[in-house]
Amino acid sequence: GESVGLHLPTLSVQEGDNSIINCAYSNSASDYFIWYKQESGKGPQFIIDIRSNMDKRQGQRVTVLLNKTVKHLSLQIAATQPGDSAVYFCAETLGSGGYNKLIFGAGTRLAVHP
Amino acid sequence: DSGVTQTPKHLITATGQRVTLRCSPRSGDLSVYWYQQSLDQGLQFLIQYYNGEERAKGNILERFSAQQFPDLHSELNLSSLELGDSALYFCASSTNTGGDTGELFFGEGSRLTVL
Numbered sequence: 419g420e421s422v423g424l425h426l427p428t429l430s431v432q433e434g435d436n437s438i439i440n441c442a443y444s445n446s447a448s449d450y451f452i453w454y455k456q457e458s459g460k461g462p463q464f465i466i467d468i469r470s471n472m473d474k475r476q477g478q479r480v481t482v483l484l485n486k487t488v489k490h491l492s493l494q495i496a497a498t499q500p501g502d503s504a505v506y507f508c509a510e511t512l513g514s515g516g517y518n519k520l521i522f523g524a525g526t527r528l529a530v531h532p
Numbered sequence: 533d534s535g536v537t538q539t540p541k542h543l544i545t546a547t548g549q550r551v552t553l554r555c556s557p558r559s560g561d562l563s564v565y566w567y568q569q570s571l572d573q574g575l576q577f578l579i580q581y582y583n584g585e586e587r588a589k590g591n592i593l594e595r596f597s598a599q600q601f602p603d604l605h606s607e608l609n610l611s612s613l614e615l616g617d618s619a620l621y622f623c624a625s626s627t628n629t630g631g632d633t634g635e636l637f638f639g640e641g642s643r644l645t646v647l
Contacts, residue, residue: 461622461640462622519565
C-alpha cells in the first residue's frame with residue numbers, strides 16, 4: 419500500500435468504540451470545511467462537510483463539530499469499524515465566487531483494532 | 533470508483549527528465565484540480581482549471597505546468613525533475629456549476645518516483 423504520511427499522528431481505537439479526530443484550521447475567514455478519508459492506495463474520499471454558519475452537522479455514523487472561536491474542527495465516528503481505518507484530513511476553503519481551492523490539514527491516521 | 537481516471541498509476545524516471553500525467557474527470561465535471569501529496573508536505577493544491585481555463589493557482593513550481601483540453605481532460609507536465617518531486621499526484625474534479633461546493637472527486641493518483 420501507499421506510504422503516505424509516515425509521520426502522521428495516529429489514533430488507535432477498539433472496534434465498536436467512538437472515535438474523535440481533531441483538526442485546527444488556519445484561516446478565520448474560511449467559510450466551508452470538509453472531512454476526507456483516504457484509504458491506503460486510494461485518493462481522498464468526501465465524508466461530510468459543514469458551513470461556517472453551523473456548529474454541528476450529522477451524517478451516517480459521523481458528526482462534524484465546528485468551533486469558530488478557536489478555529490477547531492472535529493470528526494466523530496460512532497461505533498468505529500475496521501473499515502474506518504484510514505487517514506482522515508480536514509480541509510478548508512479559501513475561495514468563493516464560482517471557484518474554490520481546498521487547503522488540507524496534515525491528516526490523522528485512524529487505526530481500528532478488533 | 534470516483535469516476536476520475538488518472539494515468540499512469542506508477543512512473544519511475546531520472547532527475548532532469550520530463551513527465552506528463554493525465555487525468556480524465558468525471559463525466560460532466562468542468563473543473564479539474566491537481567494536488568501533490570508527499571510524505572512531509574501532505575496534500576498540496578497545485579492548480580485548478582475550469583472549462584479549459586486556469587482558475588486558481590496554488591504552490592505550483594515554475595517547472596510544472598498544466599492544461600485542460602476541449603474534451604475536459606487535463607495534463608500535468610513536470611519538467612527538470614528533482615528527487616524532491618517524488619510524490620503522489622492526484623487529480624480531482626467537481627461540477628463547480630457556480631456554487632461554492634467543495635466536494636471534489638479524486639482519482640487514485642499517479643505515483644512518481646524520481647531516481
